[in-house]
Amino acid sequence: VMVWLRxxxxxxxxxxxxxxxxxxxxxxxxxxxxxxWAWTSFVVFSISQSTMLAVGAVxxxxxxxxPGTATYYATIMTIYTWVAKGAWFALGYPYDFITTxxxxxxxxxxxxxxxxTRRNKHMLILVxxxxxxxxxxxxxxxxxxxxxxxxEVAFKYPRPTLPPYMTPIEPQVGKFYNxxxxxxxxxxxxxxxxxxxxxxxxNTWTYRWMAA
Numbered sequence: 001v002m003v004w005l006r007x008x009x010x011x012x013x014x015x016x017x018x019x020x021x022x023x024x025x026x027x028x029x030x031x032x033x034x035x036x037w038a039w040t041s042f043v044v045f046s047i048s049q050s051t052m053l054a055v056g057a058v059x060x061x062x063x064x065x066x067p068g069t070a071t072y073y074a075t076i077m078t079i080y081t082w083v084a085k086g087a088w089f090a091l092g093y094p095y096d097f098i099t100t101x102x103x104x105x106x107x108x109x110x111x112x113x114x115x116x117t118r119r120n121k122h123m124l125i126l127v128x129x130x131x132x133x134x135x136x137x138x139x140x141x142x143x144x145x146x147x148x149x150x151x152e153v154a155f156k157y158p159r160p161t162l163p164p165y166m167t168p169i170e171p172q173v174g175k176f177y178n179x180x181x182x183x184x185x186x187x188x189x190x191x192x193x194x195x196x197x198x199x200x201x202x203n204t205w206t207y208r209w210m211a212a
Contacts (some may be wrong), residue, residue: 013040018076046184058199129196133188
């Protein structure tokens with residue numbers, strides 16, 4: 001019974017943190033990015049999403065020791081973001097007003113790294129973290145190309161809660177000028193690794209807390 005209770009508690013923790021990560025994602029800029037600032041904040045958005053996915057996914061992947069946990073974690077984030085998307089749609093905004101970020105493929109690469117290296121924590125941090133940082137901007141840009149122009153939607157359906165200083169401004173650059181995907185991937189690959197290490201370190205604190 002205790003073993004079952006512990007396992008249930010572990011996975012419940014994953015659900016709770018994934019939900020909170022989704023809420024943090026909203027605050028990190030996906031709504032603002034996909035509507036008001038569009039392509040100009042793609043690099044910042046990519047970094048925030050890569051690091052957020054890595055810290056939570058690595059933490060729970062090492063906590064359970066089961067390859068596949070990272071994908072499970074990203075799936076929960078995706079589901080809850082779709083719920084938020086549905087809430088905005090119910091308020092009268094267009095279907096494309098909110099676009100759910102693509103976390104799952106990057107999380108699968110994290111799981112694959114952990115499995116292929118025979119659960120090597122350091123390879124998970126170095127290789128897995130790099131792969132997340134490199135891949136997430138690419139997957140998200142492909143995702144954005146499949147929907148209506150977010151900037152067009154932003155101007156057509158401005159949010160009533162926007163303060164005046166955050167009124168959408170037409171960017172002076174093209175969508176791929178200076179390659180936001182390359183900038184996002186490069187910066188993400190570098191910054192996601194230490195954040196993945198932080199996710200691994202959280203396990204040490206967790207075990208100490210559980211043993212106290």
